[in-house]
């Protein structure tokens with residue numbers, strides 16, 4: 045892959061209160077990039093949060109919320125704070141440029157600009173963004189299974205907790221443990237154990253495919269699935285699917301006292317985030333239910349709500 049290959053197909057958000065300026069930049073970039081635009085700061089922030097562009101080209105002088113205020117607001121918003129911002133402005137003094145860079149911009153272009161220079165600088169910023177994204181992805185991913193690692197899970201849990209608290213939506217988690225995995229390693233070897241972890245993780249990932257769902261490896265053979273905006277009923281349906289999908293893998297486990305094939309036990313919990321409790325309550329609750337599922341014979345899930353009997357796999 046070459047330097048320019050890395051840079052194509054970015055999504056650019058142009059923010060400028062003058063439509064004619066938007067059009068000039070659009071004409072300059074549309075051959076190489078997907079281009080979005082906003083004519084004011086608040087709309088730009090909303091589009092950035094929803095469309096997650098790879099780069100924002102931001103005018104400095106706009107009525108109401110100016111470019112510096114937009115830049116500060118974006119930098120203070122967790123889900124968009126890493127999107128690079130390039131000022132494209134009629135301002136041209138060194139102090140304007142300094143102010144933009146200090147506000148968190150990565151580049152500053154004064155108008156009138158040269159189209160070829162803008163294109164090249166956009167490509168440069170997109171390449172840097174791609175590389176940063178790739179590095180970030182590595183630090184957030186479990187190397188063996190390719191699902192999120194525990195650190196990624198913890199960060200997402202905090203974010204989703206706050207998001208669900210704001211929107212009054214529930215947040216659910218399923219704690220999942222492969223049954224008798226020590227026996228599996230002992231019987232089939234550590235390499236086969238690794239392969240088993242990969243297959244089980246891939247099967248579970250298919251069971252929760254909404255963009256906000258997050259499957260993470262929580263410990264050795266322990267996984268956790270976070271289901272934002274999902275209550276007990278939805279999470280229980282996902283747990284049932286996981287039981288079926290893992291069973292359908294039909295991975296022989298001759299050393300298991302529970303089943304002839306690899307099986308999982310799960311704890312399901314859901315909560316409406318509020319002032320009185322922290323995110324750790326959700327995890328503790330899912331963990332308690334996992335313990336119950338193990339106690340009741342494994343290859344099943346238990347649900348954190350009064351009166352729920354441990355649900356057994358139908359097979």
Ligand SMILES: Nc1nc2c(ncn2[C@@H]2O[C@H](COP(=O)(O)OP(=O)(O)OP(=O)(O)O)[C@@H](O)[C@H]2O)c(=O)[nH]1
Pocket residue numbers: 188221222223224225226227229233234235236237238241263264265338342
């Ligand atoms: N192959 C492999 N094994 C792992 C990995 N991480 C943890 N393990 C093994 O997973 C096993 C977990 O054992 P236990 O905690 O006793 O759990 P278990 O045997 O599944 O028993 P129950 O959970 O009670 O059904 C240990 O033998 C670990 O060595 C890994 O990355 N690869």
